[in-house]
Amino acid sequence: MTDEERLQQFEARIAAGDKIEPGDWMPELYKKQLIRLIHQHANSEIMGALPEGTWIPYAPNFKRKLALMAKVQDEVGHGQLLYRAAETLGKTREQMTEELLSGKSKYSNVFNYPCETWADIGIIGWLVDGAAVINQTLMSEGSYGPYSRALKRICLEESFHIKQGYDIVITLMSGTRAQQAMVQDALNRWWWPIIMFFGPHDKDSVHTETLMRWGVKPKSNDEQRQEFLSKFLPKIWELGLTVPDPEIRIDETGFVHFTDPDWNEFYAVINGGGPMGPERLAVRRLSYQETVWVRRAVEGKRVGPVPQMA
Amino acid sequence: MKEWQFNPYHQRIDEAMETTQTPPPADTEWELWEVFQQVRRGEHHQHVGAVHAPDPEMALVLAKENFVRRGQAVNLWVVPSSCIYATSYEDSDIFQQGSDKSYREVWGYRGFRQSRVAKIKDGGKDGEG
Numbered sequence: 153m154t155d156e157e158r159l160q161q162f163e164a165r166i167a168a169g170d171k172i173e174p175g176d177w178m179p180e181l182y183k184k185q186l187i188r189l190i191h192q193h194a195n196s197e198i199m200g201a202l203p204e205g206t207w208i209p210y211a212p213n214f215k216r217k218l219a220l221m222a223k224v225q226d227e228v229g230h231g232q233l234l235y236r237a238a239e240t241l242g243k244t245r246e247q248m249t250e251e252l253l254s255g256k257s258k259y260s261n262v263f264n265y266p267c268e269t270w271a272d273i274g275i276i277g278w279l280v281d282g283a284a285v286i287n288q289t290l291m292s293e294g295s296y297g298p299y300s301r302a303l304k305r306i307c308l309e310e311s312f313h314i315k316q317g318y319d320i321v322i323t324l325m326s327g328t329r330a331q332q333a334m335v336q337d338a339l340n341r342w343w344w345p346i347i348m349f350f351g352p353h354d355k356d357s358v359h360t361e362t363l364m365r366w367g368v369k370p371k372s373n374d375e376q377r378q379e380f381l382s383k384f385l386p387k388i389w390e391l392g393l394t395v396p397d398p399e400i401r402i403d404e405t406g407f408v409h410f411t412d413p414d415w416n417e418f419y420a421v422i423n424g425g426g427p428m429g430p431e432r433l434a435v436r437r438l439s440y441q442e443t444v445w446v447r448r449a450v451e452g453k454r455v456g457p458v459p460q461m462a
Numbered sequence: 463m464k465e466w467q468f469n470p471y472h473q474r475i476d477e478a479m480e481t482t483q484t485p486p487p488a489d490t491e492w493e494l495w496e497v498f499q500q501v502r503r504g505e506h507h508q509h510v511g512a513v514h515a516p517d518p519e520m521a522l523v524l525a526k527e528n529f530v531r532r533g534q535a536v537n538l539w540v541v542p543s544s545c546i547y548a549t550s551y552e553d554s555d556i557f558q559q560g561s562d563k564s565y566r567e568v569w570g571y572r573g574f575r576q577s578r579v580a581k582i583k584d585g586g587k588d589g590e591g
Contacts, residue, residue: 173551175551236511245488246491254485301511434475434478435475435478438477447490451490
C-alpha cells in the first residue's frame with residue numbers, strides 16, 4: 153500500500169469516528185502534533201499544581217484545605233495519565249520531563265500568573281477549570297484513542313474542581329463587603345488570562361487546521377471561547393460580579409461580543425515573559441532535584457545524602 | 463498590628479531562583495506495567511491504563527493512586543507491558559465472519575418464535591419453512 157492510500161484509509165477511519173491506536177499507521181505530522189499537544193497538556197497539569205499549591209497552608213479552614221489538597225493531587229495525577237498517553241507515540245516520559253524543566257516545551261500561560269488571594273483559588277477552580285473542562289470534554293471525543301481515554305477519566309475529576317471553586321466564590325460573595333471585593337478583584341485579574349486560555353483566534357492559530365482536519369480537536373479556539381462565555385457569563389453576573397470588559401454583551405442570537413485581549417501579552421507569556429514564568433520553572437526544578445532521594449528509595453537503592461534544606 | 467503579608471516561602475521561590483537555573487537530568491527509566499481493575503468481586507478485571515514503576519509492588523501502589531482515587535475496586539492486577547501479546551489491527555479481518563452465522567446468535571432466533579407459538583395456540587399447524 154502506498155502512503156497516499158494509507159492516508160486515505162486513515163482519513164476515512166477518522167471521518168467514520170474510529171479511534172486511532174498506537175500501533176496504527178498515522179501521518180508523521182499527526183504524530184508530531186499529538187506529541188506536542190499532549191506533552192504540553194501534561195506539563196500544564198503539573199505546573200497548574202503550583203499556583204494553587206501556594207494556598208494550601210493558607211486555606212481558611214480544614215475542609216477547604218482537604219478539598220484543595222485533593223484538587224492539586226488530582227492535577228498531578230492527570231499529568232501522569234497524560235504523559236503516559238504521549239509516551240504511546242514514542243517519546244519517553246524522561247525526555248518530556250527534561251524538556252519541561254529546561255523550558256523547551258511549553259505549558260498553559262494561565263499558570264504563569266500569580267495567585268494573590270484566597271479568592272483566586274475560587275476563581276481558578278470555577279473558571280479556569282471550567283474553561284479546561286470545556287476544552288477537555290471536546291478533546292475527549294478526539295481521534296487518538298489513548299488521549300481520548302485519558303481525558304474521559306480526567307473530565308470526571310475536573311467536575312469536582314469546578315464545584316469546589318464555585319462553592320468558594322459563592323461563600324465569599326455571600327460574605328462581607330471586603331470578601332465580595334476580594335472576589336471581584338480576583339476576577340478582574342484572571343479575566344484576560346482566562347479569555348486567552350483558549351488560544352489565539354482561529355485565523356492566527358498555527359496548529360488548529362491540522363488538528364481539526366484529523367479530528368484531534370473537534371472545535372476551534374474561537375468556538376470553544378464562545379461556548380465558555382455563553383455558559384459562564386450569566387453565572388458570573390448572577391452573583392453580582394462584573395467582568396473588566398465594558399464592551400461585553402450577549403446578543404439576541406446568544407453570541408457573546410467582547411473586547412479582544414492583548415495578544416502581544418499572550419505571545420510574551422508563552423515565551424517565558426509571564427509574571428511568574430521563571431519562578432514557576434525554578435520551583436519545579438528545585439522540587440525535581442530534591443526528590444531524587446524519593447526516586448532512589450522507590451528503586452530500593454541507598455538513598456544517599458538528603459538534600460540540604462535552607 | 464503587624465500587617466499580614468502573603469508569604470510564598472514554603473515554595474521557596476527565592477531559593478529556587480538562586481540555586482536551580484540548570485535543570486537536573488531525568489533519572490528514571492522504569493518499566494511499564496498495564497493495570498487491570500476489578501470493581502466488584504466476581505466481575506472481570508478490566509484494563510484501565512498503565513504506570514511506570516521499578517517493581518510490581520510499587521506498580522500496585524502507583525496503580526491505586528492513579529486509578530482508584532475515586533470509585534471503587536476490590537482488586538488490582540499489574541502486568542509488565544512487555545508480556546502483553548496482541549493481535550494486529552492490520553489483521554482485524556481475522557475477526558470477520560465469512561458466512562451467515564446467525565444460528566449461533568440470540569438475535570438469529572428473534573421475532574418469528576412468538577408468531578409460531580401463537581399459531582400453535584390457535585390450533586394451526588406450523589411446518590418448517
